[in-house]
Amino acid sequence: MTEDSKLKVYALESGTVIDHIPSPLALKVVEILGVQHEGIITIGINFPSSQLGRKDVVKVENLKLTPAVTDRMALVAPTATINIIEKSQVVEKRKIHIPNEFKGMLRCPNPNCVTNVEGVTTHFVREGEGSKPTVRCIYCERVYRQPGDLVV
Amino acid sequence: MDLKGCSIVSIRDFPKEDIQAVVDKALEVKSGKWAGALDGKVLATLFFEPSTRTRLSFEGAMVSMGGRVIGFADPNISSAKKGESLADTIRTVTGYCDVIVMRHNIEGAARLASQVATVPVINAGDGSNQHPTQTFLDLATIQEEFGRLEGLKVGMLGDLKYGRTVHSLSLALALFGTKFSFIAPPSLRMPEYTLEQLKGADTSFIEIGDINELNDSLDVLYVTRIQKERFADFQEYERVAGAYRIGRDSLKLLGEEVRIMHPLPRVDEIVEDLDKTPNAIYFRQAHNGIPTRQALLGLVTGTIQ
Incomplete structure (x- = not known):
């Protein structure tokens, strides 16, 4: 500054x-x-x-x-x-350290994902490198490019 | 590869060597080497979503290798109907059997089941996500035809957006240096996130809208059904579906040696005049479900090594 x-x-x-x-x-x-x-x-x-x-x-x-x-x-x-x-x-x-995994920090926007139906704690893994990572839900396997929007 | 005790949830969980090993094992089972290997083992089939071929294929695989089957094919008679959570259903059933096969309409259900079960869980389809045993039987069929998975020219045609079989199969084949031709109408193209993951060495792809645009012959054409419900306008569906129909005439464009595959059921996207040609291998492909599933059942229960 x-x-x-x-x-x-x-x-x-x-x-x-x-x-x-x-x-x-x-x-x-x-x-x-x-x-x-x-x-x-x-x-x-x-x-x-x-x-x-x-x-x-x-x-x-x-x-x-x-x-x-x-x-x-x-x-x-x-x-x-x-x-x-x-x-x-x-x-x-x-x-900031970008973790490789995000447990319970993000919500999966897929309404048919088991995390939204069975109350399972969400779990995402990081896929992209650098300052613009993408994340993948380990349950429904969907990939999201704007993970910041998923933060709960 | 030691899969004893492992669940088969997603093709993503398998490195290239393990995919090849499972495919080789499936063909070994087909040759008759492991007869009776599932003797005394109990399979629980939990079909929360209706299925005919996959369920019969698993049950046939188990019974013809000496095993027994318990389970349900109608979710209306399971305790899920009474409001039991999926996790509790699995925690209970896991005590009744040696292996669980599950189909569920919810994506990720198989992953959850594998986390709470104390026996291996085999995913027989979770919503529009994964159907790994279909991918393995597709690969076993390709291996049987060509003697290898490496370096083939594979076309995929039809609904590449919603079809889970083409997503899983392309992810697996990408590890083997495949040259892909994705042939689909603009509204049903392969999703970007799937294309981004096709990064195996020597793998490449082109996207075209019509088989007339192919600039090379293919080894395999994998045909999928374009479903009416994807289109708001019935006339638009008729026009698109007509453009993605394969018959004997198509062989001139695809190459006379091309093998035509299809996950079935087919409606009219493959004209019946193709069935009697040596190019049509889709029924043989479906029959390979038995040895492939036997191999997987044997590997995860430890009765096949």
């Missing part, structure tokens, strides 16, 4: 900054992370970005999000970067 854009967002003493979220997905990211009731959250939308064109930023105050939590947004915002802040200093920087 540039100095200019930093000033436009509420400065953080302690917590987690999620940067490089493709616009306009900040609200979706907050929902997926399940942090909407976890204290003060600052959301910035449509910052200019050399990498993405436009990007969103989410700051979660006083909460250090673990990789297990932030990796949940892998299919929505795989380009996101995570900065953990302590005493106004970045103490940890990391990228």
